[in-house]
Amino acid sequence: MRLLVILLSFLTIPILNAQPQDAIIAPLASKSLLLDITKINESTLVAVGERGHILVSTDGVQWQQAKVPLQVTLTAVYFIDELNGWAVGHDATILSSKDGGRSWQIQQHLPHVEKPLLDVLFSDENRGIAIGAYGLFYRTIDGGKHWEIEYHNEFLFPEDQTYLAELKLQDEKAYLDEQSSILPHFNRVVADGRTLYLAGEIGLIAKSNDFGVNWEKLDEIYPGSFYDIKRTQIGNLLVVGLRGHIFRSLRNGTPWQETKSDVTALLSAIVLTDDDRIFILGNNGVLLESRDDGATFNKHILKDGKALIAGVWYKNKIIAVSDVGIKTINVTK
DSSP: OHHHHHHHHHHOOOOTTOOOOOOOOOTTGGGSOEEEEEEOSSSOEEEEEGGGOEEEESSSSOOEEOBOSOOSOEEEEEESSSSOEEEEETTTEEEEESSTTSBOEEEEOOGGGOOOEEEEEESSSSOEEEEEGGGOEEEESSTTSSOEEOOOGGGSOHHHHHHHHHHHHHOHHHHHHHHHHHSOOEEEEEEETTEEEEEESTTOEEEESSTTSSOEEOOOOOSSOEEEEEEOTTSOEEEEEGGGOEEEESSTTSSEEEEOOSOOSOEEEEEEOTTSOEEEEEGGGEEEEESSTTSSOEEEEOTTOOOEEEEEEETTEEEEEETTEEEEEEOOO
């Protein structure tokens, strides 16, 4: 639920010149706000969330809190293999792990940026990108030892591109300030073979065939934000976002067909199963299930009404993260 993350970022008052402090080991960390979860092998799960909490489980039931050198809210986590992973979050923070998530090191922490990173992706142990609010985009080619910022002005409207070009000629500092606040939020980046797909604010859907150096915007199909995009088990694209919007593409991004959801909640994540079902997680306890590749969905509403923010398919059930921590959802076929 990237909208929540962005709102939280504006409520955080940076403490200038403060030294990072280790995340506090909290007995109830698995019941606190968690924002992303990933499965790094058939048994191991890693989840991240508020106050620098990172949790590791090998059974989906018992969770052990990892040693983390920061207390910032973490929004996304990604592992390239069973050992090497990265987590990102507020203050343009990037952490890395080389032991399957048990311990973490700071690669980047920029409190002066005051913007959250919202997703991270690596193509191998060296090449990675991290994306976030207001077009925040960092790249590494050495496993995160160095991260370089990029600005992808191709996502701006033509009039905004013209405005920035004129401003650059008049005032370089004002141009840099404006450039870092005028781009849309980048909410999710996923790899589909050699192609990357990006989903974001203002109906942004784009693809790249050179690991995000250049992007091609797909047709605008909805002016609201998108929060997840995935290729289905049989090869179609599915994208979800604000107000219950679901779109499906049978031909790699064109044309898109809207799928009826019968909900108005923010839809935040797509979970694919190994038995050809598709689940969509959302606010207000919304859980949507499809058995026909996303053409139709059945609606389930969890009784507690808590937001389902992200999830994975794990041992024939969904392990999700929410504003009340880990949730296990049994979804028999």
